[in-house]
Amino acid sequence: MIRTYFKKNPHTVYIWPAIIILGGLSIVPSLFLWILSLTDYELGYTDFNFVGVENFTRLFTGGDNEFWFSLWISLFFMVIVTLIELLLGFWIATLLDRDFKLKFLVFSCLIVPIAMxxxxxxxxxxxxxxxxxxxxxYFLQFFGGKVIWLSTENAFLSTILVDIWQNTPFMALIIYAGIRSLPTDPFEAAAIDGASKIQAFYHISLPLLWPVIILAVIFRAIDALKTFDIPFSLTQGGPGNATEFLSLHVFRLGFAQTGWVGRSAAVAIILLMLTTVISMLLIKVYRKGVENKE
Known part of the structure; x- marks a missing residue:
């Protein structure tokens, strides 16, 4: 049966090794995570019990304010940075579409944050x-004062600013590639019909770029939702829990302070499911955009 399958589909011989490797690296850990989420396992102990969905019910009905706060700031962070980076990236991409001196230098500056x-x-x-x-x-003191950037009031804003600095170039380059791939015929026809640049943008450029925009949003939204490195490096989730996103909440529960691996796994499952749902919704929007473009 297997031999017959490969005779009918010889090209899959080159695909299956990658599928097996990627499946092993994703499916097996996911199953293990699900198992841990159904136990009361604590770090450093060998004995643990099966508790069913108790870890999940405790999160949703036990008044776990830290979990709900982490969920809220994670979603808020995802929406804010994705929206700002999309708008800034679109603006930068339209500027790059023009011919000007030292354009190569601008591209080099955009690559630096992405490469880090x-x-x-x-x-x-x-x-x-x-x-x-x-x-x-040091520079702000010449204008009248200093800002405690990593304080409780400003730590979340600082995290947003750093994320925007690093990931806006990514959005800009994706949208720029989409702009460069647009056909010229519709714009020439619109110019002959007397359409202004603004009308051409809203009625031609934006609809044609919609699949590219949604694709960029998918990448950034999912990455922003599970952000860990930047807030951990900046504040370790603090001060207090001001920047404790869901990913940092998982880390603190399971490894940093309490050692409640079972509860940590339950939060990780919720983050995984949330990421999956948002991905599916955005992919559905992307497919509609592709169909409308065709």
Missing amino acids: TPSITGQIWKLMLNAEYGVIN
């Missing part, structure tokens, strides 16, 4: 945002 790992980015910005010797406050 988020953890290193967080460490660099942590030094720059330091209230005492940071370079940002």
Whole structure:
């Protein structure tokens, strides 16, 4: 039966090894995570009991305010950074579509944040945002004062700013590639009919770029929802739990403080399901955009 399948589909011989490897690296850990979420396993102990969905019911009905706060700021962070990065990326992409001197230098500057790992980015910005010797406050003192960037009031805003700095170039380059791939015929016809640049943008450019925009939003929204490196490097989730996103909440529950691996796994499952649902919704919008474009 297997031999017959490969005779009819010889090209799958090259695909199945990758499927098996990727499946083993994703499915097996996911199953193990589900098993852990149904236990009361604690780090450092060998004995644990099966507790069913108790870890989940405790999160939703037990008044776990820290979990709900982490969920709220994770969703808010995802929406804010994705929206701002999309708008800034679109603006930068339209500027790059014009011919000007030193254009290659602008591209080089855009590549630098993308090439840096988020953890290193967080460490660099942590030094720059330091209230005492940071370079940002060094310049701000000439304008009348300093800002305690990593305080309880400003830590969340600082995390947003650092994420925007690193990921806006990614959005800009994706949208720029989409702009460069647009056909010229519709714009020439619109110009002959007397359409303005704004009308051409709303009625031609935007509909044609819609699949590209949704694709960029999918990548950034999912990455922002599970963000870990930048807030961990900047604040370790603090001060207090001001920047304790769901991913950091998982880490703190399971490894950093309490060692409640079972509860940590339950939160990780919720994050996984939330990511999956949002991905499916965005992919559905993307497919509609592709169908409308065709």
